[in-house]
Amino acid sequence: MSRSHIELRHLRLLQAVAESGGLTAAAERLHLTQSAVSHQLKALEDSLGLPLVERAARxxxxxxxxxxxxxxxxTALPQVNAALRDLAKLKDGDAGELRIAVECHTCYDWLMPAMDSYRDVWPGVELDLLGGFQADPVGLLQDQQADLVITSERAPRAGVVYVPLFGFEMLALLPPGHSLASKKWLTPTDFANHTLITYPVPEDRLDLIRRVLLPAGVKPPRREAQLTVAILQLVASRRGLAALPAWAVAPYLERGYIVARPIGKHGLWAELYAAVRETDAARAFITDFIDTVKRDSFARLPGIRADLAAQN
Amino acid sequence: MSRSHIELRHLRLLQAVAESGGLTAAAERLHLTQSAVSHQLKALEDSLGLPLVERAARxxxxxxxxxxxxxxxxTALPQVNAALRDLAKLKDGDAGELRIAVECHTCYDWLMPAMDSYRDVWPGVELDLLGGFQADPVGLLQDQQADLVITSERAPRAGVVYVPLFGFEMLALLPPGHSLASKKWLTPTDFANHTLITYPVPEDRLDLIRRVLLPAGVKPPRREAQLTVAILQLVASRRGLAALPAWAVAPYLERGYIVARPIGKHGLWAELYAAVRETDAARAFITDFIDTVKRDSFARLPGIRADLAAQN
DNA sequence: CCTGTAACATGAAACAAACGAATATTTCTC
DNA sequence: GAGAAATATTCGTTTGTTTCATGTTACAGG
Known part of the structure; x- marks a missing residue:
């Protein structure tokens, strides 16, 4: 055996550094401080006697x-994770029911692919997606009508725990050539004289209104559309502005169909959580669904980041 | 991510336990105490929430x-080791010269296969085997005539370091039906009235004579033979007794061709070492040769054990 | 070129995990 | 059922990891 004392921890670290493009970002993803990552990377490099990252370049x-x-x-980490999943099945059994309720319309974009890859690994779990608008999605958990809810709010409920999925940026959407497109970011008042195009949900479910416009006293007229492409079409044809998650509009931005700008100097960031019953929180087929969503999303979605105040 | 905090250490542990068939044996192989192994295994089982070994059975x-x-x-550990080898090549280069001198005749049995698998991994290293009997093999290192010497003695030499390979038992060989075969082990005096059949080397290179017979004042007549099969044939045809490493005779024992007995109550154990120049001791293609020999031998040879006083 | 900001490195101290020594307990063998 | 061998457990020590606080370096914008 070599005297190098390499561990999976080091592989996870290196992967995080490589994929997030920096020590600080990697630290966040691993739920560590930047200092710990720097120390650990240096220790690994010392034990191998080789530098692993080019420091003088960003x-x-x-x-x-x-x-x-x-x-x-x-190659190795997925093998390890697969083994851990198998062990979890040995422990808890490999069958169950997972009824999922979703609050946000655009979430289907990533939820469907994630469900597909989950089904491969847990063929014994019955997956159900609860359709239609739900007035109180988290309440469905308590009523035993759903087993997992995707939500962006962390309202405390008895017997319900929230697991952070990821953070994402809401971008304001403008038609190309719009006068506001010259600004680097938009202020609340920029929205004042435009129609706001949204999904058909109450105002208090719209982060832009609840967290930005309402506090600033701005109340633009609203127009509703069911589908993401419909919203984009309305914006492109200059019927108004909209705000959607960065991942949902990325493909349209590339084609120059519309233009996106941050909302406020630092952007409008929101978090998504998976809410589950406390009694289910440790069950293997539940935690692995959440893990699958995270893994899949980070691999697929542009412009998302790990939750800051993670507890896992 | 699961909350199980599994590391390569745990995989190495489990493999050692499985392959050595017990915690105590695994501890020796990993250069740990039995206590540490027990602790670590329990910690792993606790973190997974699953038992891994059946305790109530030996x-x-x-x-x-x-x-x-x-x-x-x-599957994972060989991948890790392959990666570490590649890193070692990146560090030190992947070419060199490795001239090997061997003291013991039977060592060719395992050295040849080990050299074969080494060649696959280090195609750039020129392998040479120094033939013929050497009066002072370790001296060849100092003279720059050899780069690695397989020896069973650890004579201190300036600029030479010894790396333990493995321990093995010398077994006394008897023809089937011999009167001594009824004993569980042989004493020095059991050899007194028999011819001792050996390789053609000086007495002080023969562990049986130097460490057992000479101290007991027993000096049996000797007869020499070049080849292992010749020695076995002479024993089988009742021309005398011999002593050979356990691994070298195992295949013949199975066929009932000869019979083997321990020498002394606890057996006569010897160690093999790889001697290298201090300046070469850290070079990747050298250390990996030694690692290959160990890995290969433990996989191939019956009745060998890890060195007790290892330092690596 | 200078200045501010964000990212990385470093040192000390707190904290946690791993290890070993001694010893108790269990299991196998005869 | 006794003795030997193997595994568990308790406790103190050592080692390694993380954080906090702070220093250093690289890059962008004036």
Whole structure:
């Protein structure tokens, strides 16, 4: 055996650094401080006697040695995770029922693919998606009508726990060539004289209104549309402005169909949570669904970030 | 991520336990105490919430969960080791010269296969085997005539370090039906009235004579033979007794061709070492040769054990 | 070129995990 | 059922990891 004392921790670290493009971002993703990541990376490099990352460049690049270890991480870590899943099935059994309620319209974009890959791993779990608008989605947990709810609010409820999924940015959408497009970011008053195009949900479910416009006393006229593409079409044809999650509009931005701008200097960020009953929180097929969603989303969605105040 | 905090350490542990058939044996192999192994295994089982080994049975068996993790270990650990080898090549370069001198005749049995698998991994290293009997093999290191010497003595030499390979038992060989075969082990005086058949080397290179017979004042007549099969043939045809490493005679024992007995109550154990120049001791293609020999030998040879006073 | 900001490094101290020594308990063997 | 061998447990020590506070470096914008 070599005297290098490499551990899975190091592989997870390197993968996080490589994929997030920096030590600070990696630290957040691993729920560690930046200092811990720096120490650990240095210790690994010392024990191997080789540098792994190019420090004098941003975004950080990997050295040849770093890329070799990253290759190892990408093959070995999924094997480890698969084994852990198998163990979880041995422990808790591999069957169950998982009825999912979703608050946000655009969430279907990533939920469907995630459900597909989950089904491969847990064929014994009966997946159900609760359709239609729900006045009180989290209440469905308590009523035993749903087993997992995707929500952006963390309202405390007896017997319900919230697991952070990820944070995402809401972007304001403008037609190309709009006068506001010259600004780097939009202020609440920029919305004052435009129609706001939204999904058909109450105002208090819209982060833009609840957290930005209402506090600023701005109350623009609203127009509702059911589908994401319909909203985009209305914006593109200059019927008004909209605000959607960054991931949902990325493909349309690339084609120049519309233009997106941050809301406020630092952007309008929201978090998504999976709410589950406390009694289910430790069950393998539930936690693995949440893990699958996270893994899938981070791999698929642009512009999302790990939750800051994670507790897992 | 699961909250189970599994590390490569745990996989190495489980593999050692499974392959050595017990915690105590695994501890020796990992250069740990039995206590540490027991602790670590329990901690792993607790963190997974599953038992991994069947305690109430000896030899220890694995549970279903244990077998699943062992499968993981057997696929993941070789990948890790391969990556570490690649890193070592990146660090030190992947070419060199490795001239090997061997003191013991039977060592060719395991050295050849080990050299074969080493060649696959280090195609750039020029392997050379120094033939013929060497009066002072370790001296060849100092003279720069050899780069690695397989020896069973640890004579201190300036600039030479010894790396333990493994311990093995010398077994006394008798023809089937011999009167001594009724004893569970042989004493020095049992050799007194028999011819001793050996390789053609000086007496002080023969552990049996140097460490057992000479101290007891027993000096049996000797007869020499070049080849292992020749020695076995002479024993089988009742021309005398011999003593050979357990691994070298195992295949003949199975066929009932000869009979083997321990020498002394606890057996006559010897150690093998790889001697290298201090300046070479850390070079990747050297340390990996030694690692390959160990790995290969433990997988292939019956009745060998890890060195007790290891330092690596 | 200078300045501010964001990212990374470092040192000390707190904290946690792993290890070993001694010893108790269990299991197997005869 | 006694003795030997193997595993568990308790406790103190050592080692390693994380954080906090702070220093240093790289880059963007004036």
């Amino acid at each position: 975004p950080l690049g990997l050295t040849a040695a770093g890329r070799r270890l990253l290759t190892l991480a990408r | 030899p220890l068996g694995l549970t279903a969960a244990g077998r699943r993790l062992l499968t993981l270990a057997r």
